[in-house]
Amino acid sequence: AQSVSQHNHHVILSEAASLELGCNYSYGGTVNLFWYVQYPGQHLQLLLKYFSGDPLVKGIKGFEAEFIKSKFSFNLRKPSVQWSDTAEYFCAVSNYNTDKLIFGTGTRLQVFP
Amino acid sequence: GAVVSQHPSRVICKSGTSVKIECRSLDFQATTMFWYRQFPKQSLMLMATSNEGSKATYEQGVEKDKFLINHASLTLSTLTVTSAHPEDSSFYICSASSPIQETQYFGPGTRLLVL
Numbered sequence: 598a599q600s601v602s603q604h605n606h607h608v609i610l611s612e613a614a615s616l617e618l619g620c621n622y623s624y625g626g627t628v629n630l631f632w633y634v635q636y637p638g639q640h641l642q643l644l645l646k647y648f649s650g651d652p653l654v655k656g657i658k659g660f661e662a663e664f665i666k667s668k669f670s671f672n673l674r675k676p677s678v679q680w681s682d683t684a685e686y687f688c689a690v691s692n693y694n695t696d697k698l699i700f701g702t703g704t705r706l707q708v709f710p
Numbered sequence: 711g712a713v714v715s716q717h718p719s720r721v722i723c724k725s726g727t728s729v730k731i732e733c734r735s736l737d738f739q740a741t742t743m744f745w746y747r748q749f750p751k752q753s754l755m756l757m758a759t760s761n762e763g764s765k766a767t768y769e770q771g772v773e774k775d776k777f778l779i780n781h782a783s784l785t786l787s788t789l790t791v792t793s794a795h796p797e798d799s800s801f802y803i804c805s806a807s808s809p810i811q812e813t814q815y816f817g818p819g820t821r822l823l824v825l
Contacts, residue, residue, distance in 0.1 A: 631813065640714075641754075641803070641816040648812070687753065696742055696807050698814060700753040 599624045601690050603701035610678050610708050618673040618704050620662075620688030627693040630671040632662055635685040635703075644686075647671065648693075658682070683708045712738045714806050716817035723794055724825055731789045731820045733804030739784035740806035744814060745777070748801040760787055794824040 602621045610616060622628065632644040645656025652664040662673045671688060688701040713736040723729050733743055742761050746754040758774075760766040760781035768774045776798075778790040787806075791798055801821050805814035 633816075640818040641805075643813050646813055696744070696814065697756060697759060698744075698754075699756070702753045 599690060599692075599699045601688055601699050601701035603686075603688055603704050605704045606702070607705045608707070610706070612680055612708055612710050613677050614708075616673070616675040616678045616682075616706070618686055618688075618706070620671045620673065620701060621669050622671070622688075622690045622699075623669065624690065624692070629691045629693055630662070630664060631689040631691075631698065632656065632660070632671070632673050633687045633689060633700075635687065637684065641687065644673070678706075678708050680708050680710050682706060712736075712806070712811065712815040714740075714804065714815045714817040716802075716804055716820050718820060719818065720821040720823070722823045722825065725795055726793055729791045729794055729822060731791075731802055731804075731822075733787045733789070733806065733817050735785050735806040735815070738806075738811065739808055740787075741784065741808045742806070743781055743787035744805045744807075745779060745787075745789050746803045746805070748803060748819070754803060757789075791822065794822070796824045798822065799824045 600623045604619045630647040633641045634644050635641050645654050647654045647664045655661045660675050685703050687703045689698045715734045717732045745757045748754045757772045758766045758768045760779050766779035781787040803819040805816045807814045
């Protein structure tokens with residue numbers, strides 16, 4: 598069965614620090630990969646997605662993620678975080694031919710000014 | 711992006727009663743809607759997938775007779791928690807998608823508390 602692991606449960610950073618959140622998945626076939634963000638009190642929003650093509654994907658708000666097939670990873674990065682990036686971040690995976698999403702457990706990011 | 715709403719945003723009910731949660735896609739026709747459950751500090755767990763006009767497909771371990779899902783139109787799906795018990799207290803989130811959307815759009819969630 599598919600599963601998604603996010604090893605960082607809680608990350609605390611100062612503004613301007615660089616961010617990398619890990620995401621690994623287990624599935625042998627072709628996958629679609631997503632990062633979602635949930636700001637405090639708000640609903641889940643799509644940050645970025647990978648379906649095919651360039652494995653380095655750029656999303657909104659300066660975020661990017663790199664798909665490394667050999668490592669089954671899709672880590673999220675941002676070179677310089679802001680206080681407004683404080684949120685919960687979820688990695689998700691789906692089979693390439695379905696809509697069904699499998700979510701990781703989420704990483705809570707706190708950014709202090 | 712597309713907008714999905716849920717109603718109510720929170721509900722408190724007595725044990726044994728039934729609760730209906732609505733999920734609406736406001737600006738697109740959602741051929742598929744999904745219902746998730748999120749426990750505190752945990753991830754979203756998919757409960758069921760519903761396609762407009764057909765029966766929902768439930769994930770393993772989810773009781774279809776307890777969590778009734780109806781997707782009667784392209785803009786509305788409902789989740790009814792029947793004979794709710796305190797262990798059903800949770801955050802229920804719906805999402806919607808269509809063939810032209812490349813991702814699911816999520817509702818704001820409904821917090822259910824069963825006393």
